[in-house]
Structure formats: structure tokens, C-alpha cells
Amino acid sequence: MRQDKLLIPTLREAPADAEALSHKLLLRGGYIRQLAAGVYTYLPLGWRVLKKVSEIVREEMDRAGAQELLMPAMQPAELWRESGRYDVYGPELIRLKDRHDREFALGPTHEEVITTVVRNDVYSYRKLPMTLYQIQTKYRDERRPRFGLLRGREFMMKDAYSFDTDWEGLDKNYWNMYHAYERIFTRCGLNFRAVEADAGSIGGEGGTHEFMALAEIGEDTIVSSVNGDYAANLEKAVAGPRVRKDTGFDPGTAPAVEELHTPGASTIQQLTDSLGIQADQLVKTMLYVVDGKTIAVLVRGDHEVNEVKLKNLLGAENVRLAEYAEAAAAGAVTGFAGPVGLNIPIIVDEDVAVPAAWIVGANKADYHLKNVVLGRDFSAERTGDVRNVTEDDVCPVTGGPLQFHRGIEVGHVFKLGTKYSEKLGAKFLDPSGKEQPMIMGCYGIGVSRILSAVTEQRGDEAGGMVWPAEITPYQVHLILISVKDTAQVELAEAIYTRLQEAGVEVLFDDRDERAGVKFKDADLIGVPLRVTVGKQAGEGLVEFKNRSTGENGVLNVDQVAEEIAKFYTK
Ligand code: 9G3
Numbered sequence: 340m341r342q343d344k345l346l347i348p349t350l351r352e353a354p355a356d357a358e359a360l361s362h363k364l365l366l367r368g369g370y371i372r373q374l375a376a377g378v379y380t381y382l383p384l385g386w387r388v389l390k391k392v393s394e395i396v397r398e399e400m401d402r403a404g405a406q407e408l409l410m411p412a413m414q415p416a417e418l419w420r421e422s423g424r425y426d427v428y429g430p431e432l433i434r435l436k437d438r439h440d441r442e443f444a445l446g447p448t449h450e451e452v453i454t455t456v457v458r459n460d461v462y463s464y465r466k467l468p469m470t471l472y473q474i475q476t477k478y479r480d481e482r483r484p485r486f487g488l489l490r491g492r493e494f495m496m497k498d499a500y501s502f503d504t505d506w507e508g509l510d511k512n513y514w515n516m517y518h519a520y521e522r523i524f525t526r527c528g529l530n531f532r533a534v535e536a537d538a539g540s541i542g543g544e545g546g547t548h549e550f551m552a553l554a555e556i557g558e559d560t561i562v563s564s565v566n567g568d569y570a571a572n573l574e575k576a577v578a579g580p581r582v583r584k585d586t587g588f589d590p591g592t593a594p595a596v597e598e599l600h601t602p603g604a605s606t607i608q609q610l611t612d613s614l615g616i617q618a619d620q621l622v623k624t625m626l627y628v629v630d631g632k633t634i635a636v637l638v639r640g641d642h643e644v645n646e647v648k649l650k651n652l653l654g655a656e657n658v659r660l661a662e663y664a665e666a667a668a669a670g671a672v673t674g675f676a677g678p679v680g681l682n683i684p685i686i687v688d689e690d691v692a693v694p695a696a697w698i699v700g701a702n703k704a705d706y707h708l709k710n711v712v713l714g715r716d717f718s719a720e721r722t723g724d725v726r727n728v729t730e731d732d733v734c735p736v737t738g739g740p741l742q743f744h745r746g747i748e749v750g751h752v753f754k755l756g757t758k759y760s761e762k763l764g765a766k767f768l769d770p771s772g773k774e775q776p777m778i779m780g781c782y783g784i785g786v787s788r789i790l791s792a793v794t795e796q797r798g799d800e801a802g803g804m805v806w807p808a809e810i811t812p813y814q815v816h817l818i819l820i821s822v823k824d825t826a827q828v829e830l831a832e833a834i835y836t837r838l839q840e841a842g843v844e845v846l847f848d849d850r851d852e853r854a855g856v857k858f859k860d861a862d863l864i865g866v867p868l869r870v871t872v873g874k875q876a877g878e879g880l881v882e883f884k885n886r887s888t889g890e891n892g893v894l895n896v897d898q899v900a901e902e903i904a905k906f907y908t909k
Contacts, residue, residue, distance in 0.1 A: 340813070342848045346383055348372075348404045349860045359556050361794035362487030364804050368388055368863040370790070377484025377492030384864065385790065387812035389495065392553075392789050393474050394811060395526045396497045401451070403519040405470040405499055412453045412476060416442035418451040419736055422762045427540075427656075433478045439888030445478035445875045450541070450755070450781060453500045454763040457777070461502070463547055464767050467777065468508045470516075472499035474593040474786060486556060486790040489747065495787035500715075501780040504759075505769060510777045513546070517780045520550050520750045527789055528807025531749065534561045535571040538753060541781070550784075551746030552792035561746045569736040572744075574647035577724060578732035580889055588694045590712050599698070599707045605674030607640045610707065614698065622697040622711075624676040626661035626669060629653055633661050633669045634720070635681050638688040642726040649686070652723040675700040677708060684720035692722040747792045748785070797865075798840060805886045813846035814907055816866035818858070820873040822851045830879065831872040843903055868906055870899055 346369070353363035365371045370385035381389050382639065397407065414440045416434070419425035425432075425444075433445040446452065449479035453471060461469065477496045484492050501512040517533065524531045529552045536549040549572055551561050562576035563569060571577070605608045607618050621640030626633060627649070637646050650658045666673050669683040678685050691697070696710045713719060734741050757776040760766065765777045789810075798804045806812065815838060819831040832848070846866055848857050854873075861869060871882040875893060883899050884891035892901065 340846060341873050342846060345846075347860070347864065348382070349863050351859075357487065359489060359791070359795070360798050360800060361489065361556070361791040363800065364794050364798045364863065364865075365487055365790065368804060368865060371487065373487075374494075377490070379482055379488060379491060379493075381787075384812045388806070388810050389787060389788055391810040391812075392527060392786055393495070393497075396474060396523055396784055396786060399498065399519045399523045399526075400472050400499060402522075403470070403515050405472045405501075406446035407473065408471055409473050409475060410446070410449050410456070412446045412478065413437075414444045414446045414449075414452055414706075416444060416860060417647075418455060418763070419444055422759060423455075424451070424452045424484045431480050433480050446475075447477055447479040448472070448496075448541075448781075448783075449498055450500070450759045450779075451763060452766045452898045454759045454779070457502055458760075458763060458765040460469070461765075461777075462767055464504050464769050467767060468501060468503045468512060470499055470501040470512060472497060472676050472782075486791070488787045491787065494785065497599070497784040497786050499782040501782070502765065503778040503780075504769065504775065506756075506778055509754055509756075513752060516752050516780070517548060520752065520782075520784070523784065524550055524749065526551070526809050527846040528793060528797070528809065529749065529789070531565075532561055532563065532570050532744075532746065534563070534746075535575050535675065536751065537572065537574045537651070539647075540757065541753055547747050547751065548883050550750030550752075551744075552749050552789075552796065553744050554747050554792060555745050557745040557747040557797055559742050559746045559748055563742050563744070564734040564737040564739055565742060566737060566739075567736050567903075570887055573727055576644065576728045576741075577735050578728045579701070579735040579738050581733070583693065585882075586695065588696065590694060590715055593603070593696050593712050593715070594710045596708050596711055596716055599702060599709055600705065601675075601707045601841065602705045604705075604707075610698070611640070616698065622673065622678070622691050622699045624678055624681075624700055626666040626671050626673075626676060627658055628661050628665060629655045629658050631657075633665050635669070635671070635678060635683055635685045636688070637678055637685060637691045637719075638726045639690050641731075642690065642729065644688075645725055645727045645753045648723075652686070652725055670702055672700065672702045672704055675702060675704055676705060677702050677711070678717040679708060679711060685717060686725060687719040687722045688725045689722050690726065692719065747788065747795065749789055749792050750782075750784045752782045753780060755781050797904055803862030805867050806865045808867060808887075808907055811866055811899075812844075813866050814844040814868065815903055816848065816861050816864065817844050818848045818861060818868045818869065820854050820857075820871065822849065824876065827872050827876040830876040830881070830896075834870060834872065834881070834899070837896065837900065838903070841900065841904075843907075 348366040348369045357363045436525045474497045477662040503509045512703045532554050538547045561572035572827045604613045618640035625636045697713045698709045701708045766774045835847045865886045869884040883894045
């Protein structure tokens with residue numbers, strides 16, 4: 340295509356409110372434009388990449404035996420009432436009324452809809468297993484949309500749903516999808532890890548993996564062993580067994596509790612400094628409200644509470660930090676909170692539930708207590724693993740060190756079980772004629788989010804972007820230096836015609852612009868192969884640059900055609 344006629348509005352500067360690298364580059368490269376917070380237009384370049392990513396997803400879904408369909412975004416509220424989720428989700432679920440005042444939700448996901456589709460038209464076990472998928476726009480009214488396509492309020496998702504007669508079938512489908520995801524993210528040129536994850540709000544029984552694109556901007560933290568045998572979202576990651584040094588501590592003979600005057604020392608750092616102790620000799624008392632009830636959670640001073648583990652341990656729906664007044668009502672003094680004298684249940688992390696005497700807050704401003712012993716000075720409602728793993732922990736699989744990376748969630752596969760099929764009546768007649776609920780799985784890919792994840796990994800604020808071969812908007816960027824030089828124009832036109840006839844997608848920069856402007860734009864647009872027609876056009880020679888490998892040289896047209904064919908044949 341001739342760039343002179345294309346809508347590719349490159350920018351020299353990113354808007355001030357764009358923080359993430361991918362947000363800046365997709366704006367500056369003329370890929371996207373914001374219409375509203377978290378709502379974007381894919382300009383022609385962005386749309387070309389989005390189509391290629393979607394096509395890769397489609398190919399691999401079809402190869403995995405899934406059938407593509409397209410469900411509506413307008414979902415009757417009744418379905419969400421049937422599944423019991425209409426009131427579970429707050430303002431994130433976009434609700435609207437039609438002209439007859441009937442209530443609808445704009446689909447944030449499609450478990451309710453797909454289960455209704457299947458329950459109405461699939462009844463015999465002979466039709467199962469069946470996996471259906473769509474590539475469709477989702478709506479989630481995020482409180483804080485940000486970072487461009489990374490967290491939008493309207494975004495493109497591939498969501499697939501599998502229906503099996505038994506758990507073995509689901510397990511087979513689950514891994515079938517898992518491997519399809521590996522192929523998809525590899526073809527999209529992503530550096531990704533599959534990690535054990537928490538099922539989160541969707542619930543479901545048994546196992547879920549997230550696919551994480553490694554990137555510092557990522558909201559998630561993934562924990563893995565050095566050799567990759569273990570990988571888990573921090574929400575889920577567990578520590579390997581530790582050999583506890585026997586301190587010979589005897590609760591029976593431990594000295595009595597003593598008050599410590601610790602004026603103003605309300606942080607771990609201030610305490611360890613002022614008392615000259617290590618953080619692991621302290622216990623932090625965190626006040627939470629769990630499904631409306633205030634509780635205390637105790638973790639060691641060098642650990643952090645993992646709210647997902649806490650929620651799962653207690654089987655709770657909602658977990659949040661307590662407000663100041665809620666903590667005070669429980670007898671805790673914020674900044675000096677401790678377990679002694681509280682009138683609420685106390686959950687104790689297993690690394691605190693060991694024979695030891697601790698320093699804790701005294702529930703009195705400017706005071707702490709020492710020699711506090713679990714069992715003697717306070718009792719635990721229950722103990723469990725409610726903390727994040729740290730660099731000091733060992734891997735549960737290899738026993739070796741743990742590595743921590745930030746990641747962007749680009750995929751998520753779930754074993755749902757019968758949660759939706761029971762609520763929404765997706766049942767089948769088994770060979771003995773007995774009615775059974777279908778066993779479901781669901782599988783999501785953030786298709787539009789992939790544009791940002793790839794740009795985070797392969798973009799550079801100064802150097803621009805280099806798209807992977809399979810999803811680049813164009814395959815070759817042909818740059819004509821001077822539109823006034825006949826030899827250059829003739830050679831560039833000849834190359835353009837020849838490459839197009841060879842089926843190569845060419846972006847031809849035929850604009851009457853200075854070379855510097857053309858190269859700056861080309862860096863931002865990010866096409867991996869660049870052919871520059873300049874001074875040596877008279878000798879039939881051009882500059883060929885492979886921006887993926889960095890190599891470049893002066894070649895004739897035949898050599899260029901050969902280099903291009905090599906780069907794009909898989
Ligand atoms: C909602 C809203 C937001 C949501 C959900 C429901 C996330 C919700 C989880 C899933 C699970 C899987 C199929 C594809 C893969 C992911 N955010 N989830 O259910 F009403 Cl407002 O979407 N769905």
C-alpha cells in the first residue's frame with residue numbers, strides 16, 4: 340500500500356497520560372486512538388495486527404477441534420439471575436435497559452450464554468465432547484482502565500467453552516487447549532510462561548493455568564524454579580518444606596510477657612531499627628473484613644498476607660483490609676496492633692504457628708509486647724498458609740531457589756466442572772438413559788491485549804518497535820528516499836510491483852518527505868524488514884535491513900526478494 344494515502348498518524352511525542360511503553364508506542368505508531376477511558380479505536384495498522392492475531396487463534400482453535408460461533412454482547416439479565424451472578428458483580432458489569440425496559444448486561448464473558456445455547460440444542464452423550472469458541476468484544480467497566488489495551492473497558496477476547504460427559508474428557512480437553520495456547524503465543528512471538536493459577540471469581544473445581552507474557556508492566560507476579568519445573572502465579576505459589584532449626588524453645592518455661600515502650604515505631608523497619616531485632620522475630624497483625632466479619636491475620640514480620648490464599652482458606656466471597664474504626668472496634672490500635680486482647684477470630688500463618696516467643700503490637704499506642712506465645716497468651720481460630728512466598732523460600736518441586744517475574748496475563752484456562760451446567764441446566768442423557776450435567780471447561784485469550792504485550796516485549800522508546808513475522812501489519816517497509824530522483828522512483832516502483840506480485844505485503848513510503856521523517860516513522864510502525872531505495876538506485880542496488888536481527892547490507896533486487904522469502908517462510 341502507498342503510505343501517502345494511508346491513515347497512519349504517527350506522533351513525535353506520546354500524550355502525557357500514556358505511561359506504559361506499549362501505550363506510548365501504539366499511539367505514536369498510529370495503531371490505536373482513545374475514544375474514551377479504556378475504549379479504543381484500532382486504526383488501520385492496529386486492525387491489521389489484530390486480524391493476524393485473531394487468525395492465528397482461529398487456526399489453532401480449529402486445529403484443536405473447536406467450533407467457532409458468535410454470541411451476542413447483549414445478554415438478558417434473567418440468565419445472570421439464573422446463574423446467581425447478577426448481584427455478585429458490581430458496577431464492573433455494564434447493565435442497560437431496552438426500549439421495553441427489559442434489563443440486559445453487556446457481556447463481560449459468556450458462560451451463561453453458551454450454556455443456554457448448549458442446553459437448548461444438545462442432549463445426547465453422542466454429541467459430546469464439544470468445544471465452542473468465539474472471538475468477540477467483551478465489556479467490563481474497570482474502575483481504573485489504564486495502560487492502553489492492557490486494561491480496557493471494551494476489548495477483544497477469544498473465549499472457548501468445552502462440554503464433556505466426564506472428568507476424564509474435561510482433562511483431555513483442558514490439556515488440548517493448553518497446548519493450543521502454547522502454539523498460539525509462540526506464533527505471536529511472545530515470551531510467555533504457563534503458571535498454576537487461582538480460579539478467582541469464576542470458581543470451578545480443579546486446576547487452572549494462566550499464560551503470562553513476561554513484562555515489567557505486568558500486574559501479576561509469577562514465581563518459578565530456575566529450571567522451570569515449577570511456575571505459579573504469586574497468588575497461588577507455595578513454599579517448599581523448610582528444615583526448621585530446633586530452637587529448643589519450651590512454651591512452658593518461656594518468660595512472661597513484657598511491655599516495650601516503642602514510641603512512634605509503627606512500621607517493621609522502625610521496630611527492627613529501634614529494637615535491634617530481625618523482622619522474622621516480629622509478628623504482624625493485619626485486620627481484615629471477611630464476608631462482613633472482622634478477623635485478625637498474623638504473619639511473620641518479613642512476610643506479607645496473601646489475600647487469595649486467605650480467601651480460599653476461609654472459603655470466603657469477599658476479603659478486604661479493615662477500616663480504622665473496624666479495627667478499633669476489635670480492640671486493635673492501628674500501627675500497634677497485636678493478637679493479645681483482641682475480641683475477634685485470629686488466623687495464624689503456619690510460619691507463626693511454630694514454637695517461639697514473638698514481639699507483637701500491644702494494642703496500645705507506642706507500645707509492643709515481647710515473649711508472646713501462641714497458645715499461652717492468645718489462641719488461634721485456625722492456622723494455614725496465608726502468606727506470599729519470598730526470595731528466601733525454596734521451590735516446592737526442586738527445593739532450589741525461586742525466581743520472581745512480572746507478567747501480563749494473556750490467557751487463562753479453567754476446569755469449570757458442573758457449576759454452570761447445573762445452574763443453567765446443560766444436561767445430557769448418558770448411555771444408560773440417565774440425565775447428567777455436562778462437565779465444562781472455559782478458556783480465554785486476551786486477543787487485543789496481545790498487541791500490547793508484544794509491544795511491551797519488543798518495543799523501545801527510542802528505537803521504536805519490531806513486530807514478529809507472523810503478526811506484523813506489513814511484511815516489508817519499502818522506503819523511497821527522493822521522489823524527485825527518477826532512478827530512485829523507477830527502481831522503487833519496480834520493486835513494489837515485483838514484491839506485490841510475489842504476494843508480499845508491502846508498505847511503500849512514497850511520501851514527499853525528508854529521509855529523517857521517513858525513518859523515524861518506519862521505526863515507530865515497526866515492520867521487521869526494510870528496503871531503502873536511495874543513492875545507489877542507478878546501479879540497481881538498495882539497502883536491505885532486517886530489524887529483527889539488526890543485520891543490513893546493500894543488495895540487488897533479486898537478493899532482496901530472496902532475503903524476504905527466507906524471512907517469511909516458516
Ligand atoms: C463479570 C464481570 C467481570 C468478570 C467476570 C464476570 C472475569 C468473570 C472470569 C472469566 C472466566 C473465563 C470465559 C473465558 C475465560 C475467562 N471478569 N470473569 O466471570 F460479570 Cl463484570 O471471565 N470466562
